[in-house]
Every structure is written in structure tokens, then in C-alpha cells.
Amino acid sequence: MVSCNSETKTRKQIEQLQNSGKAEKYQLGIAYMHYISQPGYKINYSKDLVKKLLSLGFFAESINAVETLLEKSPNDPELFYLYSVGYRNLLQYDLAVENLDHALSFQPGNKLYSEPYKSLKEERKIWSEIQTLNQSLINTTDTFPILLDRAEHLFSIRQYDAVLYDLGSLSKMGSASDSTYFASSVSTLYQEGGRKSVEILTDMMSYYRKVRDRKDNIK
Amino acid sequence: MVKKSSFWAQLSFSILIIIVLDLVSGFFIISDNYNSFRTPHYYFHHGLQADQDTWAVWGSSLYPFKTNSLGMVDSAVYDVKLKTDKERLLILGDSHSEGVGVSYNKTFSGILSKRLEKDIEILNASCISYSPKIEYLKAKYLFEEGFKVDHIFVFIDISDMQNELVYEHFEPRKKSWEHEAFYKSKLFFKRHSSIYYLASSIIVSNQTKQFFKKANLFNQQGLMGTPANVIDLYASFFDGFNDKVLLSNPQFHGVGEWYDNDRFGELADLGIGLGQQNILRLKELCDSKNVKLTISIHPWQYQILKGNVHDYYVNKWESFAEANGIDFINLFPLFINSENPVIIIKKYLISGDNHWNEFGHAQVADYLEGYIRKNVILKIN
Numbered sequence: 001m002v003s004c005n006s007e008t009k010t011r012k013q014i015e016q017l018q019n020s021g022k023a024e025k026y027q028l029g030i031a032y033m034h035y036i037s038q039p040g041y042k043i044n045y046s047k048d049l050v051k052k053l054l055s056l057g058f059f060a061e062s063i064n065a066v067e068t069l070l071e072k073s074p075n076d077p078e079l080f081y082l083y084s085v086g087y088r089n090l091l092q093y094d095l096a097v098e099n100l101d102h103a104l105s106f107q108p109g110n111k112l113y114s115e116p117y118k119s120l121k122e123e124r125k126i127w128s129e130i131q132t133l134n135q136s137l138i139n140t141t142d143t144f145p146i147l148l149d150r151a152e153h154l155f156s157i158r159q160y161d162a163v164l165y166d167l168g169s170l171s172k173m174g175s176a177s178d179s180t181y182f183a184s185s186v187s188t189l190y191q192e193g194g195r196k197s198v199e200i201l202t203d204m205m206s207y208y209r210k211v212r213d214r215k216d217n218i219k
Numbered sequence: 220m221v222k223k224s225s226f227w228a229q230l231s232f233s234i235l236i237i238i239v240l241d242l243v244s245g246f247f248i249i250s251d252n253y254n255s256f257r258t259p260h261y262y263f264h265h266g267l268q269a270d271q272d273t274w275a276v277w278g279s280s281l282y283p284f285k286t287n288s289l290g291m292v293d294s295a296v297y298d299v300k301l302k303t304d305k306e307r308l309l310i311l312g313d314s315h316s317e318g319v320g321v322s323y324n325k326t327f328s329g330i331l332s333k334r335l336e337k338d339i340e341i342l343n344a345s346c347i348s349y350s351p352k353i354e355y356l357k358a359k360y361l362f363e364e365g366f367k368v369d370h371i372f373v374f375i376d377i378s379d380m381q382n383e384l385v386y387e388h389f390e391p392r393k394k395s396w397e398h399e400a401f402y403k404s405k406l407f408f409k410r411h412s413s414i415y416y417l418a419s420s421i422i423v424s425n426q427t428k429q430f431f432k433k434a435n436l437f438n439q440q441g442l443m444g445t446p447a448n449v450i451d452l453y454a455s456f457f458d459g460f461n462d463k464v465l466l467s468n469p470q471f472h473g474v475g476e477w478y479d480n481d482r483f484g485e486l487a488d489l490g491i492g493l494g495q496q497n498i499l500r501l502k503e504l505c506d507s508k509n510v511k512l513t514i515s516i517h518p519w520q521y522q523i524l525k526g527n528v529h530d531y532y533v534n535k536w537e538s539f540a541e542a543n544g545i546d547f548i549n550l551f552p553l554f555i556n557s558e559n560p561v562i563i564i565k566k567y568l569i570s571g572d573n574h575w576n577e578f579g580h581a582q583v584a585d586y587l588e589g590y591i592r593k594n595v596i597l598k599i600n
Contacts, residue, residue, distance in 0.1 A: 029279030162561035
């Protein structure tokens with residue numbers, strides 16, 4: 001009875017927060033976690049809250065929430081799917097694949113799980129190639145082509161901030177005009193407020209590909 | 220005579236009624252505060268209350284939080300024996316080592332404690348905003364209580380430069396039963412008395428407002444998105460620090476960039492110097508108790524992006540450790556290596572924060588497990 005009342009009370013608090021329009025992201029995150037941490041939580045409502053945590057970008061929190069929910073519902077395939085989404089966003093690809101595999105083992109025909117599976121496995125493959133490139137960086141002095149290659153790999157898994165970092169490193173290895181190009185591109189990127197980031201980064205990679213080819217020709 | 224005794228009886232009765240009403244209304248009024256297990260301390264400035272089984276909040280993260288009988292973050296509430304035949308290692312550090320935002324079992328000390336339990340007992344006396352001065356005082360306090368330990372690992376980072384300046388004039392009060400009793404009764408009233416709760420809420424709220432007035436950086440730098448629970452803790456640790464010029468300078472709060480900044484370089488050296496003096500005091504204390512001291516250093520986000528595994532701060536502490544015969548661990552290479560720094564931050568740190576997430580803690584635990592097996596356990600056996 002007590003936990004039921006408390007469940008209703010917490011649910012109302014969440015609704016009030018959501019409807020107020022004034023709640024900060026972290027306040028919503030705490031309220032969702034608070035609900036899930038209560039013994040009397042309702043599983044379906046809790047799963048909705050985990051989805052909300054994911055949409056707010058609280059991936060580590062969503063993993064903790066799923067962990068709590070799994071204690072009571074260890075055979076719920078959707079929880080393993082949500083686990084997988086959280087891990088994928090934290091770049092923990094092995095765990096993401098493992099958990100999606102688990103969700104699929106319960107419901108092999110569920111499209112919600114099978115559709116992202118292919119792209120997840122593809123991402124894991126690219127991720128493993130990035131790890132190989134990281135290793136190659138240790139053993140070589142000519143890092144330019146490897147960093148460019150890594151930037152392209154990171155681009156394909158939508159890690160745009162990381163791409164920009166690698167392109168920044170490349171800009172320091174070339175001529176003064178390469179650095180100027182980088183600075184002006186970054187300035188455009190910020191002016192656009194990230195709206196055209198994919199296009200601008202694509203142009204930048206194409207620019208540095210030409211720089212790489214120029215370097216290769218000189219060799 | 221009868222009149223006099225009746226007066227005292229009435230007064231006592233009234234006081235009793237007020238106390239009962241206060242405590243009963245406290246039950247309804249005192250709201251859940253996810254940081255109420257944190258407490259000021261007369262000897263080591265602040266710490267954690269003993270025997271807590273609660274939830275803690277850090278940013279958007281709500282996580283289970285337990286402390287043992289000595290007020291140390293732990294996996295369960297239980298009585299820690301002051302003396303033990305088993306080899307014991309004590310971790311001392313700030314919020315990184317306390318493991319803010321992560322449940323204890325997933326922090327590096329929680330992982331190590333489980334993995335190494337056959338060979339060594341690992342305890343963690345870390346707490347938010349600790350720095351060498353407070354770590355020295357905490358160790359001294361524990362020793363005076365009769366706590367037996369064989370190894371102390373102190374975890375250091377750049378926030379210690381600022382903390383050491385803030386704590387420079389903190390003087391521990393004499394250890395006495397009166398102080399203990401006073402603090403324990405304060406804690407009791409904080410948790411149960413509505414009058415005390417309301418009064419202290421007003422005081423704390425005013426102190427936080429005062430802090431914002433002095434240090435107006437949170438508005439100026441657009442940091443309003445920083446969770447209030449984090450800002451409140453940050454504000455509370457400046458209580459007693461009255462250098463208004465420093466407090467009002469936004470760069471003072473960006474401690475990560477101090478030693479790259481001409482104006483703050485001197486302040487950085489002052490903070491490092493104070494920290495090193497206090498580590499020497501701790502070393503002396505450890506030597507007198509036959510305890511082996513190790514210091515470990517780890518990077519903040521800013522340092523990860525800078526990408527220097529041997530930056531100014533590391534060099535300062537490494538050469539200090541070498542000169543004073545203290546074992547030194549550099550955790551920078553775990554977070555600064557051939558991997559893209561932006562990816563490292565995403566993988567190992569809590570989003571928008573300097574602290575490790577569970578994967579960052581696992582990374583540290585993996586490294587330290589090897590270190591402890593080789594340098595501590597192997598030597599015991």
C-alpha cells in the first residue's frame with residue numbers, strides 16, 4: 001500500500017515536472033531515476049522513462065536504470081534492447097552487441113531489435129578498425145594518413161567532435177595555408193551552429209585528402 | 220516553594236511539548252536531500268556520516284550510497300574493525316576516488332576491493348573536495364582512533380591546487396568527546412528537528428546566494444546548465460574562504476588552466492607547494508606508523524584534451540615523490556594515449572563532467588589491480 005502510494009506520488013511529481021516546462025534536464029533525469037529506484041515501480045512506465053533518459057542523452061543513467069529493472073524482470077527482452085542502446089551511445093560496442101543478441105534470443109522476429117542489429121555490427125567493425133589505427137599511430141612517425149583515415153572512420157560512426165579534433169591535428173602538420181583553412185572552416189562551423197556540420201566536415205576531409213595526396217606525390 | 224516547583228514543572232513540560240512537536244513536524248517537513256549524508260567535521264573539515272544506506276545524487280545521476288561504521292564509502296553498512304590481522308590498504312582522495320555519480324561496486328575501489336579481497340582489505344576514506352591537507356588530517360584522526368592500516372594510496376589531481384588554497388587557514392579543533400558529542404547532536408537535529416532544519420536551510424541558502432554574489436561566474440560564463448546539486452556542493456566548500464578578489468575571478472574557478480595562465484601560474488605553484496607540504500606531513504605520519512605511502516595522479520578533461528602525459532603538474536609531483544622516497548603512479552597514460560581524446564572523454568568520463576563513469580573506473584581498477592598485485596601483494600607473500 002505504501003509503495004503503491006509512493007509510486008503514484010512519484011509519477012505525479014514527474015508529470016508536474018514535465019508539464020512545468022521549467023525543469024532542467026538533470027532534474028528530469030533524477031526524477032526518472034527516483035521512480036525506477038522505488039520498489040513499487042511499474043515496469044512499462046519505467047521502460048518509458050528509460051527511453052526518456054536515452055533521449056535526454058543520459059546513457060550511463062539509462063544503463064543503471066535498466067540494471068535495476070532487470071533485477072525484477074530478468075527475462076524482459078526490451079530491457080536488453082535498451083541496455084544495448086545505452087552501451088552503443090557510450091561506445092561500448094561489445095556490450096551493445098552482446099545485449100542486442102540477448103534481446104533477439106528472446107524474440108528473434110522482433111523488428112525493433114533485428115533492424116538496428118545490422119548497423120550496430122557494422123559500427124562495431126568500424127570501431128575495431130579504429131582501434132587498429134590507434135595501434136598504428138604508436139608505431140609510426142608518418143601519422144598524417146593514419147589520422148585522416150581515423151577521422152573518416154569516426155565520421156562514419158557520427159563522432160563529429162572527434163573528427164574535428166583529428167582534423168585539427170592534421171592542420172598543424174601541414175603548411176600555414178592548411179592551418180588557415182582549418183581555422184576558417186571551424187569558424188564557419190560555429191557560425192552555422194552545427195547545422196551544416198556534416199557538409200563542412202565532409203569538405204574538410206576532402207581538403208585534407210588532397211593534402212595527403214600532395215604529400216604522397218612529393219615523396 | 221510549591222509555586223517555584225510548579226513553575227519548573229510547567230517549563231519542563233512546555234519544553235518537552237515543543238521538542239515533541241518539533242520532532243513530529245520534522246518527520247513531515249524534512250524532505251529527502253540526496254546529499255544529507257555529507258557532514259562538516261571539526262577535525263578533518265568535512266566527511267561522510269557513518270552507517271548510511273541511502274541514495275546520492277550527482278548531476279543527473281541517482282545512485283545507491285552506503286557508508287561503513289567509520290564513515291567511509293563502502294558496499295554495505297557494517298562495523299569495520301579498527302585492528303585487523305589482514306593486510307589493509309586505505310584509499311584517500313577527492314570526488315574522483317569517492318566515485319561520484321557511480322554506485323560503489325562499479326568504482327575503482329569497489330572493483331579492487333572485490334577482486335583483491337582474498338589478499339588485502341581495501342577501504343576508501345575519500346570524499347568530495349578533499350586535498351592533501353584534509354587527507355593528512357583524516358589519516359591522523361583515524362590513527363588516533365586506533366585504526367590499523369598498512370598502505371595508504373593518495374589520489375591527486377589539479378583541483379587540489381585550489382582546495383589547498385581554500386583550506387590553508389583551516390585549523391582542526393582539538394579532538395575531544397565534547398566536540399564529538401556536539402557534532403553528533405547537530406547531525407541528529409539536522410535529520411529530525413524541523414526548527415533546526417528550517418533555520419539551517421535558510422542559512423545555507425543565504426550562504427549559497429552570498430557565494431554567487433562574490434563569484435558571479437555561473438551567470439557570466441553561461442554555466443546555468445550546471446546541475447544545482449553540483450553547484451551547491453561547490454559553493455559549500457568555499458565556506459570560510461574570504462578572498463573576494465580571487466572568488467570573483469572566473470579564471471580562479473577554471474583551475475584546469477591555472478598553470479597555462481601567466482596570471483595564475485604563481486597561484487598554481489602556491490597550491491602545489493601547500494599540497495606537497497601536507498603530503499610530507501602525511502609521509503612523516505605514515506613513517507611513524509610503519510605505513511607505506513603511495514601517491515597517484517590522474518588527469519582532468521582539460522588535461523586529456525591537451526594530450527601531455529607528462530605535463531607541468533605530473534612533473535612537479537613525480538619529481539617531488541622521487542625526492543622524498545614516495546611511490547608514484549601516473550594514471551595519465553590510461554587516458555592520454557594514441558586514442559582520440561574526444562572519444563576517451565566520451566568513453567570514460569561522465570557526460571559534461573570531469574569524473575570517471577563506470578568504464579573510467581574499470582580502466583583505473585584494471586591498472587591498479589596489476590600495480591597492487593605486483594607492488595603490494597607480491598611483497599607481502
